[in-house]
Amino acid sequence: MALKTAEEYKKGLRDGRRVFIMGEQVPDVTEDPYIKVGVETGAHDYLMGHDPKMRDMAVMKDPETGEEISSYFEIPDYPEAVKKRHELIKAACYYADGAIPFVKDVGTDIMNGLKVSARLMGNLEYEGRIDDYRKYCARNDLSIAGAVTDVKGDRSKSPSQQSSPDYFLRVVDETDSEIVVSGAKAHITASAYVDEILVIPTQNMSEADKDYAVAFATPINTPGITQICRPSFRYEDKNHFPTGKPRRGHVEALVIFDNVRVPKERVFLLREWKFAQHVAYAFAAYHRYTAVTYKMPILEYMTGLGILASEANGIQNKSHVRDKIINMVKYTETTKSLALAAGASPEDFGGTGLYIPNRLTANLAKLHFASNFHEFIRDIQDIAGGIVVTQPTYKDWENPELKPYLEKYLGGAGNYTAEERLKLMSTLHHIVASDFAGWHEVCTIHAEGSFAAQKMMILMEAPLEMYKKSAKDIVGLNVD
Numbered sequence: 052m053a054l055k056t057a058e059e060y061k062k063g064l065r066d067g068r069r070v071f072i073m074g075e076q077v078p079d080v081t082e083d084p085y086i087k088v089g090v091e092t093g094a095h096d097y098l099m100g101h102d103p104k105m106r107d108m109a110v111m112k113d114p115e116t117g118e119e120i121s122s123y124f125e126i127p128d129y130p131e132a133v134k135k136r137h138e139l140i141k142a143a144c145y146y147a148d149g150a151i152p153f154v155k156d157v158g159t160d161i162m163n164g165l166k167v168s169a170r171l172m173g174n175l176e177y178e179g180r181i182d183d184y185r186k187y188c189a190r191n192d193l194s195i196a197g198a199v200t201d202v203k204g205d206r207s208k209s210p211s212q213q214s215s216p217d218y219f220l221r222v223v224d225e226t227d228s229e230i231v232v233s234g235a236k237a238h239i240t241a242s243a244y245v246d247e248i249l250v251i252p253t254q255n256m257s258e259a260d261k262d263y264a265v266a267f268a269t270p271i272n273t274p275g276i277t278q279i280c281r282p283s284f285r286y287e288d289k290n291h292f293p294t295g296k297p298r299r300g301h302v303e304a305l306v307i308f309d310n311v312r313v314p315k316e317r318v319f320l321l322r323e324w325k326f327a328q329h330v331a332y333a334f335a336a337y338h339r340y341t342a343v344t345y346k347m348p349i350l351e352y353m354t355g356l357g358i359l360a361s362e363a364n365g366i367q368n369k370s371h372v373r374d375k376i377i378n379m380v381k382y383t384e385t386t387k388s389l390a391l392a393a394g395a396s397p398e399d400f401g402g403t404g405l406y407i408p409n410r411l412t413a414n415l416a417k418l419h420f421a422s423n424f425h426e427f428i429r430d431i432q433d434i435a436g437g438i439v440v441t442q443p444t445y446k447d448w449e450n451p452e453l454k455p456y457l458e459k460y461l462g463g464a465g466n467y468t469a470e471e472r473l474k475l476m477s478t479l480h481h482i483v484a485s486d487f488a489g490w491h492e493v494c495t496i497h498a499e500g501s502f503a504a505q506k507m508m509i510l511m512e513a514p515l516e517m518y519k520k521s522a523k524d525i526v527g528l529n530v531d
């Protein structure tokens with residue numbers, strides 16, 4: 052099958068999937084005003100394959116058939132593949148007006164993590180299954196959500212110690228040919244508008260947890276799967292001033308698995324509890340790098356918005372504003388530099404012959420990004436002024452009785468007319484002061500793992516012994 056067009060991708064989403072939003076079942080996710088934001092954003096992964104400007108990067112040849120497939124499906128079995136993937140994801144974000152399309156990257160990050168884990172286990176059957184699944188998705192040009200995070204109940208307890216057996220997804224039945232799973236995965240991005248869902252464990256497991264050590268893939272319209280989505284913002288918002296580019300973003304869902312049957316050829320881990328953590332860790336090694344990659348275009352345009360706001364208010368040359376602009380540039384460029392450094396020194400993961408970004412630097416990049424984002428927002432809010440939250444809406448601007456007041460009183464400095472300033476502040480409201488802005492702040496902390504997850508990996512990967520040795524040499528200590 053050839054690479055799908057964006058229209059074919061959307062057509063594939065009308066498949067009887069069971070999706071709810073705001074208490075109502077959604078008959079067609081491509082038409083729902085909230086979910087459509089994500090559908091249109093995700094569609095960029097399909098537009099790229101047909102755009103002559105993007106094809107070199109977005110399309111590769113299937114190594115076996117020579118057919119054109121999406122480059123997201125490339126196996127990272129040579130060091131340069133890591134940097135290539137970074138360039139692909141970054142280009143996709145610029146292409147999708149600053150947002151990550153997301154419907155292929157997390158799924159392929161999990162495929163890469165599962166392949167690494169299967170090699171570390173020495174399990175040729177699992178490796179063969181994940182290879183077959185990759186080929187199936189590539190050759191049918193499918194979109195895939197990644198479901199890692201369980202609802203978890205009491206965070207201080209393991210899956211088997213919970214008051215409810217359903218706080219982590221688990222195997223509830225098994226035959227020779229299939230498994231049956233029940234449970235729920237939380238906060239799953241784009242699951243309402245993909246073809247497949249790829250599920251892995253979220254953490255380490257003990258022997259008592261072995262039924263929870265499961266990884267598998269299944270079509271998202273499989274009977275037993277119900278999705279409850281949370282709206283972020285509507286595709287069309289008439290309160291905002293129209294902008295040059297549409298607003299992009301995603302929708303998350305609580306994905307419930309109620310006795311879902313999965314054939315064994317789509318099962319990639321089954322009760323090998325010792326390897327649950329390997330799978331989660333290998334996926335995180337890929338996905339945290341994806342995360343910092345897609346932050347790069349976002350930080351660039353947000354810094355630009357802050358600078359424009361200073362100009363529209365005539366304060367761009369004031370010393371305290373220049374300090375804030377320097378801070379914004381420092382934050383953006385440091386995050387970008389760390390992301391670039393992670394890709395510049397890829398590692399062979401555990402001698403598997405599969406390459407990952409440098410784990411220490413990728414986690415430092417994500418931690419740096421997440422730790423400083425709120426301060427970055429604060430600086431933009433400070434520069435922009437209270438108008439960010441109090442400005443009249445576009446509907447007021449369109450009212451001929453009110454427009455002259457807005458033109459008269461809300462004009463900007465220098466070259467900025469009232470309309471230009473209001474248009475800019477309306478965009479800023481969306482980015483730093485709306486429901487979506489709150490979503491973005493929380494997303495920055497938790498998505499792709501909370502602070503503690505990055506700190507744990509930093510401690511695991513940092514050259515602590517090298518630091519200690521150089522200190523011992525200086526002090527003259529012989530202790531082990």
Ligand SMILES: Cc1cc2nc3c(=O)[nH]c(=O)nc-3n(C[C@H](O)[C@H](O)[C@H](O)COP(=O)(O)OP(=O)(O)OC[C@H]3O[C@@H](n4cnc5c(N)ncnc54)[C@H](O)[C@@H]3O)c2cc1C
Binds near residue numbers: 499
């Ligand atoms: C916008 C968004 C999109 C997301 N998309 C996806 C997705 O596509 N797929 C997916 O699988 N997940 C996704 N996630 C989930 C994300 O990975 C989790 O939010 C993150 O791992 C934190 O888990 P949690 O939300 O359950 O918070 P919690 O784990 O409850 O964390 C809350 C706090 O508790 C601490 N904590 C938790 N457990 C322990 C413990 N055992 N010991 C000590 N401290 C602990 C944490 O460090 C944190 O400080 C997304 C999240 C967001 C916000």
